[in-house]
Amino acid sequence: MTSKTVVFELLPTESGHLIGQITLSAEKSLNALSLEMIRQIAPQLAAWRDDARVACVLLRGAGEKAFCAGGDVVAMHAAIRAGDFALTDAFFGEEYALDYAIHTYPKPILAWGHGIVMGGGLGLMAGASHRVVTERSRIAMPEITIGLYPDVGASWFLNRLPGRLGLYLGLTGASFNAADALYVDLADFALPSSARDQVFAGLGALSWQGWGEADKAVLGNYLRDQMRQHALELPASPIRSHFDAIRSLMDYESVDEMVAAICSYNGADDWLRAGAQKLAAGSPTSIRLVLAAQQRARQLSLAQVFEMELNLSRQCCRHPDFAEGVRALLVDKDNAPHWSPATLAEVTPDYIDAFFYAP
Template sequence: MTAPALFALHPTANGRQIGVITLHAEKSLNALSLAMIRAVTPTLLEWRDNPDIVCVLLQGAGEKAFCAGGDVVAMHDAIRSGDFATTDAFFTEEYALDYAIHTYPKPILAWGHGIVMGGGLGLLVGASHRVVTERSRIAMPEVTIGLYPDVGGSWFLNRLPGRLGIYLGLTGASFNAADALFTGMADFALPSALRDELCQELAAIAWTGQGEQDKRLLSSQLRELSRLTQLELPPSPIRAHYDAIQSLTDYDSVDEMVAAITRYEGADEWLRAGAKKLAAGSPTSMRLIVAAQQRARHLSLQQVFDMELNLSRQCCRHPDFAEGVRALLVEKDNAPRWSPASLAEVDEALIAGFFMPPL
């Protein structure tokens, strides 16, 4: 059986060590499974407490993806068999891992190359040093499978400029490295070809063993690498369309926002793609996405993860999540039968119930 994650230690020039974690499920684009989470978390915590280890590099196997999100097909199968113990454990342990990354006292460099979606973005955003490449393709596309942007998305999307978080959550729009830098979801852009040299670059740093000081040293090294390589990135659609996004989301109700976004019939392909994805999404997810971000606005990170745990456990018990995964990834007929079928049928009482722990 293939190990879900690989672990290695690399010596530094001054006698310290760098821990490398590789998500090891290349065929599934390094999708997060429960086994992977259970492999990564204890190692990450062990390295946190080991004074010899001064930095962690988190990467995905292969050239296609950092992490394409949670293993939602496994979630679908568990839901269909009524195994909510497994789905509850998955989200509980995934969020604990995300929180550990967000609060890690040592530098964590996440190499966000290739596909970074859903749970993958949760891992990337939490790291102290988020690196993207010219081939990064990022999204929170949960509206298409009857879920919502979780893994702390209710927290970090809320911190984007203007109403970008609402727009990206509702449309599941795909964005690139320049977008990630513009929105603050990434810190540095480096050429993908630099990956093989990365450990050598990290090994040369004069690590001190003091977490905050080492974070500054790593920032300085990555900044210098960025200046030396002068990577040319594709333009940022989010930046180009910032004013349009503000206009499309400048409404008091979810109904008006959804209507405005899906009505877009202009020439721009990026905005058209967002409109199309939203129109095909789960009506329940649409209301849930906005409600979650509104409720999370003044919550701490830990409180957001606690809130999202209730939401995600309830989503597993609501028909849309399994149905969305079935239509998109299992039977692939792209014809989900949402319940309720329209936004008008999704009332406040239904949404309020998602924020309560399941009975």
């Protein structure tokens, strides 16, 4: 079963079961997730969930550059400019339903998070039962740069990181690597990218049981064994080495003070400096949304978080910064967004509160 943007395959196993393989196949856009792709993946996942022959799902990206670089925000920009909010509402609603289905899937899902894993790509990977990164994984939630906020369930999973780290990653859009992902529990296994085909081939020889929890254990034991066989020296973890510095930068009561502390960094560390620069150039509305979303999500279930984010994202489409941020970064590429409101001081609590209500 094949389309231009997603390829579905059923792979046989020696135990008589099947592995459902989903390949995001939009290499030119770094496998960015479109509404068309979502509408193919969601029903196929549901069908495989109810198919007793399918023991495991393998989710991967085509090519060597990216698992998935995020949602197709360029298409969202075009829809917003055309006033087609039915399309943007459908995109976010169906994307979050897909992410939730992955988080709650009763069978093992192996997500091969090689290369770029950003935004909507991390939304796909975060909920998988078995998340693999490689020496070339580059992960981020960079929505601050396009006038959005870390969505796709990030209000839930970033909230679970220690020391306000999730808030820092949301505010700065900081990029992190495989060692970081393992350190903060956003990945489970690290394998060399060169071992991919061998690892995938080995799935067919496993003793699948046809029962979700048992098969999750089968897959986990296999991937742990693969890690032992393929010694992988990962690059150092910036998050681990900067953890105390991040705690210090975030140790304030208000987001205004956090922003001032982060943006005043003038040291020699490239990673911290890059985060400060992204934050300084980011949308003031997004800055306040990052904090407000994580604060409100603390007492919510995962399903409630997705419901909250759906309201937020629908409202972002109806406010100026999202379309303007995409225009500046990805459409006109002038990197000169005109944010509205233009300063953090102008973004009032009442303005932010309105984002949490359905349009």
